[in-house]
Amino acid sequence: MEWSRDRGLVLRMAVTLALLGVVACVFFGIVYGVVVVFLLGIEVHGLLPAGSSVWLGFLVTGLVVGPIVYWEYARDPLALRFVKTVPRQPVSERPDLLQRTVEQLAHHADLPVPTVVVAESEFPTAYTSGLTPDRATIVVTSALLDTLDATERRAVLAHELAHIKHRDVAVMTVASVPLEMARSIKGWADSKRYRSGGASAWYVVSGVFWMLGRLLIRALSRYRELAADRGAVTLTGSPVALASAITKLSKQRGDIPSEDFRRKRGSSEAFSIVPIDTPVREPVRIGPRGERLPLHHWYMYSVRKLTASLTNTHPPLDYRLERLREIETEL
Numbered sequence: 001m002e003w004s005r006d007r008g009l010v011l012r013m014a015v016t017l018a019l020l021g022v023v024a025c026v027f028f029g030i031v032y033g034v035v036v037v038f039l040l041g042i043e044v045h046g047l048l049p050a051g052s053s054v055w056l057g058f059l060v061t062g063l064v065v066g067p068i069v070y071w072e073y074a075r076d077p078l079a080l081r082f083v084k085t086v087p088r089q090p091v092s093e094r095p096d097l098l099q100r101t102v103e104q105l106a107h108h109a110d111l112p113v114p115t116v117v118v119a120e121s122e123f124p125t126a127y128t129s130g131l132t133p134d135r136a137t138i139v140v141t142s143a144l145l146d147t148l149d150a151t152e153r154r155a156v157l158a159h160e161l162a163h164i165k166h167r168d169v170a171v172m173t174v175a176s177v178p179l180e181m182a183r184s185i186k187g188w189a190d191s192k193r194y195r196s197g198g199a200s201a202w203y204v205v206s207g208v209f210w211m212l213g214r215l216l217i218r219a220l221s222r223y224r225e226l227a228a229d230r231g232a233v234t235l236t237g238s239p240v241a242l243a244s245a246i247t248k249l250s251k252q253r254g255d256i257p258s259e260d261f262r263r264k265r266g267s268s269e270a271f272s273i274v275p276i277d278t279p280v281r282e283p284v285r286i287g288p289r290g291e292r293l294p295l296h297h298w299y300m301y302s303v304r305k306l307t308a309s310l311t312n313t314h315p316p317l318d319y320r321l322e323r324l325r326e327i328e329t330e331l
Contacts, residue, residue: 003109003234006166009227013171016220023178023212030205032061097150098157102138105158105235109165114138118145124252127271128160131170147252152245155236159273162231168224172270175220178213182206214313221270221313226323237331239324249274250317270313 039053039060048056099116106113114128114136124143130136138160140153148156163169183206233239314320 003165003231006227006230009166009168009224012220012223013168016171016175016216019216019219020175020177023209023216026212027178027181027209028061028065031064032057035060035064098140098145098153101150101154102157102161105154105161108235109161111161111164112136114161114164116140118142123276124148124249125272125274125276126156126160127273128163128169129173129271130164131173133164133167136164136169143252144249147248148245151238151241152248155232155238155242155245156249156273158232158235159228159242161235162228163224165231166224166227168220168227169271171220172217172224175216176213176270178209178216180213182208182210182213217270217313222315225273225314226320229320229324230327233324233327233331239328239331243321243324246274246317246320272314274317275312275314 036053036057039048039056042048043050043053098118102116103113112134114130114133115138117137117139119139119141121141122143123141124147126138126140126144128136128138138157140156144156145153229242232242236242
């Protein structure tokens with residue numbers, strides 16, 4: 001297969017950036033409104049010149065929002081925060097088959113060789129970070145290396161290089177800002193120093209930005225995984241290897257308790273080759289009522305299933321496997 005530009009992916013990246021602009025304006029407007037109300041209170045007491053609150057609000061809002069945005073990107077890239085608490089070592093310091101595989105695939109894809117990091121983690125996954133191909137970093141976990149064979153690892157690395165080739169990692173990184181903002185706002189509201197009646201309003205704000213962030217990421221993340229699957233096959237010529245890899249990773253993921261996933265998940269989930277969170281399963285129906293599900297259980301299950309369908313960052317495994325089988329028939 002020859003590498004071709006995916007117009008569907010390009011369109012979705014453009015739409016995602018446009019929607020991000022709208023969300024950014026909403027966020028800036030909320031902060032600006034809060035700041036102006038605060039300054040008007042000061043102005044009423046004669047501590048500020050009359051009419052200065054409007055223009056001074058822009059200045060203060062910039063001073064508030066600017067450092068937040070800088071802080072989010074001056075630290076480790078978003079995708080690396082998933083492993084920020086565990087040791088990680090660049091593969092370039094340990095020349096082995098993994099590094100040579102990345103070099104070969106990068107040469108085939110006409111890309112600079114990315115930094116490869118092996119993270120000691122029980123989560124079998126891989127993901128990519130970096131705003132440009134020159135600054136890209138591929139993270140693979142020790143659990144993934146233990147789970148997959150050499151051919152499957154090659155397919156996973158090709159999948160991550162396809163993300164770099166498509167440049168969708170940069171868009172996903174920027175699109176993750178609302179989720180990071182929501183997490184920061186919730187953390188601020190949770191702090192003991194700010195525990196008050198006003199904290200409830202900030203919980204609402206963080207909830208709104210969490211939902212906006214999930215929907216924003218969803219607009220791109222599902223399709224980009226399918227595009228990267230196709231790109232991986234272009235680089236390796238083996239849809240079977242990738243299908244086997246994502247099947248194993250998904251099965252291994254299901255063996256880890258859901259609570260462990262919930263403690264780790266965040267915006268990094270969207271970067272992973274397989275979803276980090278466990279799927280919503282229908283409650284087991286047992287007892288004297290037989291097949292009838294209690295109303296409250298049915299309601300909670302329905303709500304969780306609807307929420308998952310709206311916010312899941314990855315296409316269903318069965319659909320990805322079906323697409324790979326279609327690609328195999330094209331070869």
